[in-house]
Structure formats: structure tokens, C-alpha cells
Amino acid sequence: MIVGYLRVSTDRQELSPEGQRKAIEAWAQRQGQTVAAWFEDELCSVTEAEDRPGLSAALKYLQEHGPARSGKRVMGDRVLAVAKRDRLGRDMLLVGLLERQLAKEHGITVASADGLTNDNTPVGRLMRRQVDSYAEYERDMIRERVKAALAVKRSRGERVSRYAPVGYRFAGDTLEKDEAEQRALDLIYKRRAAGDTPGAIVKWLVRHGLTFRGGPWHRNTVARILSRR
Numbered sequence: 001m002i003v004g005y006l007r008v009s010t011d012r013q014e015l016s017p018e019g020q021r022k023a024i025e026a027w028a029q030r031q032g033q034t035v036a037a038w039f040e041d042e043l044c045s046v047t048e049a050e051d052r053p054g055l056s057a058a059l060k061y062l063q064e065h066g067p068a069r070s071g072k073r074v075m076g077d078r079v080l081a082v083a084k085r086d087r088l089g090r091d092m093l094l095v096g097l098l099e100r101q102l103a104k105e106h107g108i109t110v111a112s113a114d115g116l117t118n119d120n121t122p123v124g125r126l127m128r129r130q131v132d133s134y135a136e137y138e139r140d141m142i143r144e145r146v147k148a149a150l151a152v153k154r155s156r157g158e159r160v161s162r163y164a165p166v167g168y169r170f171a172g173d174t175l176e177k178d179e180a181e182q183r184a185l186d187l188i189y190k191r192r193a194a195g196d197t198p199g200a201i202v203k204w205l206v207r208h209g210l211t212f213r214g215g216p217w218h219r220n221t222v223a224r225i226l227s228r229r
Helices: 017-030 053-065 092-106 122-155 179-193 198-207 219-227
Strands: 002-007 035-041 078-082 108-112 168-171 174-177
Touching: 002 017, 002 053, 017 035, 017 078, 035 053, 053 078, 053 092, 053 108, 092 108, 092 122, 179 198, 179 219, 198 219
Parallel strands: 002 035, 002 078, 078 108
Antiparallel strands: 168 174
16 A cells, blocks of 8 residues: 655645655556545644654554554555655654654555655665755755845844834834833843842733733743843
């Protein structure tokens, strides 16, 4: 039994669900098989299976609907097919552990439609680890490029998120100081220098009628402000 799993991540989307589906279907046809069911996770970049409803559903389907055999399951009876291994995840360690767990506990084999890493020989296993390692490297490089781009935008005072930093507000897409919040920040730092805890500071702010963006100050907000100073 072959089950197709599709994933569109938030960091890289050049391989659309339809493109992934066609790649898996072509691979299955080369095996003389058809895909029994399809499962998908949209805009999802996490690796843990329990945080991906589509992947969890695919694994449950394989466990419940796979070929019935007496005794020990035979590897290859149940196949989770992906277009590329990075659709399973981009963390080398977690992907390897997930693949091993599926094989050992449920007899489920992970297969990539490129066909280059499915051979369960020492060379095939080495190739899978190399592919997983490159996927993790690529993910980290994407993060570094995003961080660098955001740093440039911050240095220009441009918008980088939905919310302005404490002490600032957005004027269009540009940051400008919020004088009321700046005064509150000064008071928070002074109370901290005097020995007050974040909880005591919040009580002091509330007692003096100071609010934060239309609502009350919270201990966690004050603690984050102090930790990032």
C-alpha cells in the first residue's frame, strides 16, 4: 500500500502540492502501483509528526489499512511516499528518528519519488543521510538570509512584524517613538534599579494608572522588557 504525503512549507514553496502529487504518482506507476490515499499539510514547516495533522493522519491510515499479514509485518507492505525527502522534514536527526521508528514499530517504509535514496543498502542509507543533511543546511541558510534582511529593515526603521517594539509605534511602515511608552519604559527601568521584581513593577504601574496599548501591563511583558534591555 502506498500513501502519498504532500507538504507546502512556509520557507520554500517552489514545489507545489500539484507538482508533488504528479511526482509521487509517476514514481508509483514505475513501481506498478497506485496511490491509495493522499494527505497534505499546508504552510507547515515543523518536523514533529504530532504537530502535523496531515502526516499524523497518513501514518494512522497506513497502520489501519495496510495489507493484512499474519505474524511480523514485511517491510515494503506499507509505504509513505513523498516527492522529496525534505517534505518529510528538514531536521536531519528528527527525520532519521522518525523514519527508524516507522520502520521498526509499524513496518512503514519512507520512499522519495526521486528514487535515488530508497535503496536500503549501506550506500542508500548514506545517501539519505546526505540528502537530509543538505536539507537541514539549506533550511539554516534560509533562516540566516531572513535574519539578515530583517536586520537591514530594522536599521532603517522599517516594519518587520505586525507589532511595533515596546516604546515605538508604526507610522505607515516606519517606526517612530511612542512617548507614553518611552516614559513607561524609563519608569520600569528605574523601579528595577530600585530592586523591584517584575510583579512589583506591574502593581506599581497599575496603581499609578499606566496602561500598555489600551490594556493593563502584565508581568511577562515587563520581564521580557527587562531581559532584552
